Each structure stands twice: as C-alpha cells, then as structure tokens.
Amino acid sequence: MTKAEIQFVRSLADKRTRDQEQLFIAEGSKLVEEIIASEFAIRRIYTTRCDLKGANVELIDVREMERISQLKSATDTLAIVEQPRHTLSIKTLCGRLTIALDGVQNPGNMGTIIRLADWFGVEDIICTKECADLYNPKVVQATMGAILRVRVHYVDNLATLLREAHTAGLNIYGTLLDGNNIYNTELEPSGIIVMGNEGRGVSKECRKELTHKLLIPPYPADAPTSESLNVAMATGIILAEFRRRQ
Numbered sequence: 500m501t502k503a504e505i506q507f508v509r510s511l512a513d514k515r516t517r518d519q520e521q522l523f524i525a526e527g528s529k530l531v532e533e534i535i536a537s538e539f540a541i542r543r544i545y546t547t548r549c550d551l552k553g554a555n556v557e558l559i560d561v562r563e564m565e566r567i568s569q570l571k572s573a574t575d576t577l578a579i580v581e582q583p584r585h586t587l588s589i590k591t592l593c594g595r596l597t598i599a600l601d602g603v604q605n606p607g608n609m610g611t612i613i614r615l616a617d618w619f620g621v622e623d624i625i626c627t628k629e630c631a632d633l634y635n636p637k638v639v640q641a642t643m644g645a646i647l648r649v650r651v652h653y654v655d656n657l658a659t660l661l662r663e664a665h666t667a668g669l670n671i672y673g674t675l676l677d678g679n680n681i682y683n684t685e686l687e688p689s690g691i692i693v694m695g696n697e698g699r700g701v702s703k704e705c706r707k708e709l710t711h712k713l714l715i716p717p718y719p720a721d722a723p724t725s726e727s728l729n730v731a732m733a734t735g736i737i738l739a740e741f742r743r744r745q
Contacts, residue, residue, distance in 0.1 A: 500545070502565050508567040508579065514632050521582045523634035527574045533644045540581040547575045554569065555609040558743070582634065587625070587652040589660070589667050594689050596621050596741060598619070601657055601695035601705050602629040603730055609633070610641020611731040612694070619738040624651045658692075661708035664691055671710045673701050674733055675704035678712035681740055688745050694734050700727075713737065 510516045511524050522542060523532055534541060544556045547558055547562070547564055565573045598621055609631040617626055633651045642649075654660050661671050670690035693709065695701035701709070715736050717724040727731055 500557070502740045505563070505566055509569075509579070511576055511693050512636065513578070514567050514635070515716050517582070517632075520539075522579055523582055524569055524636055525578045525640065526568060526570055526576065526577045526636070526641055527640070530644055532648055534578060534580055534707040537647045539583060539647060540582060544576065544578045544581040546577070548591070551576065555607060557657070563607045570640065578599055585650040585652060587650075587654070589664050589669075592623065592664060593667060593669060593689065594736075595623075596689055597623050597625065597691045598734065599625040599657060599661065599691050599693045599705075600627065600630050601693055601701050602627050602699070603694065604629065604631050605697055605730075606631045606635045606637035607641050608697065608729070608731040610638040610643075612734050613638070613642045613649050613651065615735045615738060616649045616729065617642075618698075619742055621738065622648075622650060624648075625657065626651060626653045627657045628653055628655065629696075635653075643721070657710055658702075658704035661691065661693070661705060665708060665710060671708055672737075673706065673711070674707065674715070675701060675706070675711040675712045675728065676714065678714035680716050681713045681737065684711065684713060686741050686744050688741070692734075692737060692741070694730055694737075697730055 511522060514696055517523055526532055531544060538668055541555060545559050546556060546563055547569065549560060565579060585593055613624060639646055665671050670687050673693040693705055715728060715733055
C-alpha cells in the first residue's frame with residue numbers, strides 16, 4: 500500500500516470525509532463476503548488472505564492492515580464500499596411496520612437496533628440528524644450485516660414526517676414511561692414505532708404526534724427496579740410483541 504492509500508483509508512474514520520466521498524469502511528471476512536454477494540458496490544478490498552482474489556482486491560501484510568483498520572483488533576479483510584442511496588416515501592411505509600429513532604446517539608445501540616429490525620422484518624428505519632451515523636465503524640460492525648438489508652433514512656424534521664404519516668392513515672406508536680401497558684394495548688400490524696434518545700427519551704415535538712403511548716411494564720409492577728430499559732433492548736421487546744400479535 501502507498502502512503503496516500505493508507506491516509507485515504509484512515510481518513511474515512513471521519514464522518515465528513517465519508518459524506519464527501521460517499522464511502523464507508525466494512526471490516527471482517529464474513530461481512531465483506533456478504534457485501535460481495537449483495538448489490539452494494541465495492542470500491543476496493545484490502546486483505547491479508549491469499550485465497551481472496553479479484554480485480555479490486557489488494558493483498559497486504561498484517562502490519563499494513565493494522566494501520567488502516569478502524570477496529571481495536573484488526574481483522575484480515577477491509578473493504579471500501581460505496582454508500583447506497585435510498586428514497587423515502589410515506590406511501591411505501593403504509594401497510595408495514597417501521598422504526599423511527601429520535602436522537603439515538605450510541606453507535607452500539609444504533610447498530611443493534613438495525614440488526615433487530617432485520618430479524619423482525621422491518622425494512623426501513625427513519626432517523627433524526629442527531630442519531631449516530633449509520634456508517635460509523637462501530638455501527639457497521641454492530642449491525643452484523645443487517646446494514647445490507649435495512650434501509651436507513653435521515654430526515655430534517657421527524658415530527659413533521661410523523662404528522663404526514665398519521666394523515667396518510669398510519670398509527671404512530673411511542674415508548675414513554677407514562678404510556679399504556681403494551682401487553683394490554685391493541686397493536687396494529689403496521690405503523691411507525693418511535694424510540695427515543697438514551698437520556699431524554701422521545702422529544703416533545705414527536706410526543707405530540709403519537710397516536711399510541713406504550714410502556715413496557717416492569718415485573719412485578721410494585722417492585723423497585725431500574726429507571727428505564729436500554730433503548731435497543733426495549734426495541735427488541737416491542738418488535739417481538741408486535742410480531743407475536745400477527
């Protein structure tokens with residue numbers, strides 16, 4: 500690898516560079532092999548594996564891989580991938596379940612929620628601009644390949660989108676500490692589920708657009724317990740309950 504190549508790969512650790520170049524980094528043999536088999540366009544693959552061949556594959560040594568890796572422990576394969584372009588239409592959200600993230604900032608939570616969406620058949624996630632960057636290396640790794648199947652959209656005003664979605668006939672669900680017990684609430688198979696920020700929850704603007712307020716109750720109800728659930732864990736519980744009803 501040339502010094503220029505190393506510098507360029509390392510520069511993709513910065514969101515501004517990723518956005519400017521419309522690229523992101525994927526690391527690990529399994530993930531890269533999934534990307535190769537997908538419709539995503541790969542710009543370049545760097546690997547220490549002698550068995551991985553291709554016109555855009557470059558064999559490098561372990562030391563070079565350690566210099567370009569964005570993980571604590573470098574893997575054997577790293578790919579530079581073009582960011583896909585997805586369009587968002589409220590019309591396409593009708594008749595299906597969608598997740599909206601209102602300021603989820605932890606990369607691990609973000610990646611796990613994308614992985615949960617993939618598991619429970621949710622094809623689209625809508626995010627505020629305050630959410631963690633989809634192409635943050637920690638998010639990409641945490642998705643475990645789900646980034647290839649779940650479309651993630653960032654919007655300027657989530658509250659406005661929720662209002663338009665409700666006008667189009669979609670139910671807007673939100674998780675709040677003063678919500679109704681999810682296990683006693685009627686749930687439709689389609690709609691938008693709003694999950695809030697790790698610290699402040701769902702914003703005031705988005706709360707106004709909710710048609711259903713949900714609570715995952717502790718057990719037993721009168722026992723002292725944690726103040727709240729981790730947002731990714733709560734998302735998994737809620738999606739499981741929605742799918743269980745179908």
